[in-house]
Amino acid sequence: MTSTPTYKRADILLVETGLFETRAKARAAIEAGLITADGKVVKKPSEQLESTVKLDGRPPHPWVGRGALKLVHALDLWPIAVAGKIALDVGASTGGFTEVLLERGAAKVYACDVGRDQLNQRLAHHERVVDLSGVDARILDEGYLEEAPGVVVSDVSFISVEKCLPVALDLAEPGSDLVCLIKPQFEAGRDRVGKNGMVKDPAIIADCIASVSAFVEDSGWTINGVAQSPITGGDGQVEHLLWAVKNEA
Secondary structure, three states: OOOOOOEEEHHHHHHHOOOOOOHHHHHHHHHOOOEEEOOEEOOOOOOEEEOOOOEEEOOOOOOOOOOHHHHHHHHHHOOOOOOOOEEEEEOOOOOHHHHHHHHOOOOEEEEEEOOOOOOOHHHHOOOOEEEEEOOOHHHOOOOOOOOOOOEEEEOOOOOOHHHHOHHHHHHOOOOOEEEEEEOHHHOOOHHHOOHHHOOOOHHHHHHHHHHHHHHHHHOOEEEEEEEEOOOOOOOOOOOEEEEEEEOOO
16 A cells, blocks of 8 residues: 655755755745756745655855845945944844855954844854844843944844834944845835735835935935845845945034
């Protein structure tokens, strides 16, 4: 008597078989077309695969999270000096931005995220990383940082940067660089978010960029550039990167 085959999502199976550490990494590889099952390209993370299928593939990038590609793009696009600087990563999550900052020579990175147990353990125990997991960026002024950051980066979700960045922007020293992601679905307001929680209207996206830019400028910073992110958000949302420099006192 033959047994009934069992099926699982492709991203889950990739983790269970040990090819990837997390589902996020597995999804990124699938979306990049780098995974095959019995020689056929896996089309989407939710694809149901038999648990005995032969899987093969590789990660699309060397970073702990695909979000790292956003910061890599910003640092390649704009003349932002990271080497030797104290950096603050707001919304660190698994640590993609933190890892890029370390690779670019940051002296220390404060990795802050309101969530817990998300930061890659290799980064959490890195000698140049201060793990601020479980810390809300809105209360950073309560003694969490030993020195003022010279670089602030931010990739946050489910909250507007206008709500989560005021303290970080205030704590940064004059001349500091800021790179933050503008995600329209968290900036536009519920009544302007469309189907599947996405914002596709170019006018609304432009309005979100203008609003965040005004907030940053009102906080004492000068906007030096805005560019579209090289990759979309996990749900396909178009995002933008903003670069600003803090004004001298």
